[in-house]
Amino acid sequence: MSIFRSLRHYNYRLFFTGQSISLVGTWMQRVAISWLIYRLTGSAFLLGLVTFLSLIPSLVLAPYAGSYVDRHNKFKILIITQVILMLQAGALALMIWFKHYDIFWIAALSLVQGLVNAFDVTARQSLMVNLVEDKEDLPNAIALNSSVFNAARLVGPALAGVILSTLGEDICFIINFVSFIAVLGCLLMMKLKLAEHKKSTENIWVDLKKGYAYLRTSPDLASMILMMAASSLLVIPFTTLLPVFAKDIFSGTATTFGWFESAAGFGAFFGAIYMATLKAGQHLQKIIIISALLLAVSVIALAISPSLILALICTGLAALGLMAQTSSINTYLQTHADDLMRGRTLSYYIMAYQGVLPIGSLLMGYFAHQFGTQLVVAFEGVAGLLIVAAYVYYEKHKSEFRQNAVSVS
Template identity: 85%
Template sequence: MSIFRSLKHYNYRLFFTGQAVSLIGTWMQRVAVSWLVYRLTESAFLLGLMTFLSLIPSLILAPLAGSYVDRHNKYKILVITQILLMLQAGALAAMIWFKVYDMFWIAALSLMQGLVNAFDVTARQSLMVNLIDDKEDLPNAIALNSSMFNVTRLIGPALAGVILSTLGEDICFLINFISFIGVLVCMMMMKLKPTAQPKSKENIWIDLKKGYDYLTASPDLSSMILMMAASSLLVIPFTTLLPVFAKDIFSGDITTFSWFESAAGLGAFFGAIYLASRKIGENMQKIVIISGTLLAVAVMALAISPTLITALICTALAALGLMAQTSSINTYLQTHADDVMRGRTLSYYIMAYQGVLPVGSLLMGYFAHQFGTQIVVAFEGVAGLLIVGAFVYYEKHRSHVKDKLSFMG
């Protein structure tokens, strides 16, 4: 089927398989950490704090990581980061195995994960283009990667719900540690063509400025990144508050929380499958606008959901919109950025997504603690509609100016 066409590429097929195995463990660990923290502290603020610590390094380090990745071998960077993430998972597993429920060390390991991920995600995204022999298949590979990410988001939390209720958090962390073996084995089997890595003689800070200047001169790219940043700050943090919906609003347990995570994974999976079927020439701006609107409306509906079933449906629809929005922005950037600037361009995308998200999670966690979760989530939905409106206005204004300049020329 054409929807799986990028899997015909040997290196991408190995990459896809290894990541699928590892991400099931990663999602199990995320659910276990969120539930453990909320079970021990019953604090929405601490939930936001853990997300903040695991993602904030991307805000600070992403541009530096992008410049570093553009200068060095992406494959080697990815192998090193996967090994470090495996060690982080092992340390967390050992700590929980010995019943060391110390929020400081859980926070410290979350911060370590964030530091490594700042380089790992940039290297992984930048390496994608080298795994596909036919560049026409790149958008499909990106979308399939997103669908795999969300299939594992569907499976991981479901498994976590069963294991947490029967065997405990430590087994979830142990499974995540073991799952990294799959990624490393698949990476060792890859047959990448040796490419001469251009060695920049300029200071890395000059490289960083070049990336910023490039985006400033490319309003079509920068507008996408700014929209991603605004959504990450004001809308996407609703995902951090799902344990509160599960435990407090609908009086559930870990199984209820796993339903929310799996509903989000199911919705995001369908969003990714839809994008995988699109062609390279599709109007990505239109998809960004429609998906952003769906995300905002679904988040507002989640805030006022009267029943658990309604809330799960709204969560799935919100995740569908979120998946389509982030994946279409990612695809647009990868297919429109210059080759020499791709790593730096993607690093700003990662900064806008994973870097700004922890700030939003911390803010929304604090406001949820002060004013109530449902009020804050409703505000996030309204903010999402305003962000989409601002993006539409900017794109129309930019198109009008471009047409005017073209006519004058």
């Protein structure tokens, strides 16, 4: 089938297989940590704080990581980061196994995960173009990678919900630790021939500035990254507050939280499947606008949902829109960025997505604590509509913006 056409490439097939297994464990751990923190503290703010610590390094380190990845062997970087992430998961599993419920160390391990992920995600995204020999299959490979991520988001939380209710959080962490064996095994079986770029002799911070200058001369790329940053700050943090919807608003248990995460995974999975069916060169800007609108409207509907079933449906639709938006932006950047600047361009995307998100999570967690979760989530949806309006306005008047930028310079 054409939807799976990128799987005909040996290296990508191995990458896809390893990720399929490992990501289930990753999502189980994410759900277990969120539930554990909220169960122990009952604080929406601390829930946002742990998310903040796990993602904030991407804001600070992503541009540096992009320059570093462009200078070094991205495959070796990926192997190293996966080993460290496996050890981090093992440390967390041991701590919870021995019932050492220390919020400080849980937060510290989340910070370690964030530091490593700043390099891991950049290397993984930059490597994607080297896993498929036929570049016509690259958009399909990116979309399938998103689909396996979101399929894991569907399966992982569902399993986590059952395990949390029966066996406890520690089993979720142990499963995640073991799942890294699959991804490391598949990576070591690959047969990659990476083109050696001439290593820059300039200071790495000079390379970083070149990446910023490149984006300034590429307004289509920059506008998408700015849109992603605004969404990460004001809209996407609704996902951090899902445990509050499950436990407090709908008086549920860990299983109910698993339903919310699985609903999000279900919607995002279908969004990824849709993206995988697209042919190379289709109008991605249009998809970005429509998907961002779906995200914003669904988040508003989630905030005012009177029943659990309706809230789950809205969560799924919001995740579908979010997935299509992020995948479209990712695909556009990967297919339009210069080869020598791809790592740096993607690092700014990662900074805008995963780096700004923790700030948004912390802010929205604090505002939810002060003003109520439903009111804050409704605000996030309205903010999403304003972001789409700003992007559409820019697209219609971008020639004027470019002329003004040239005259200023």
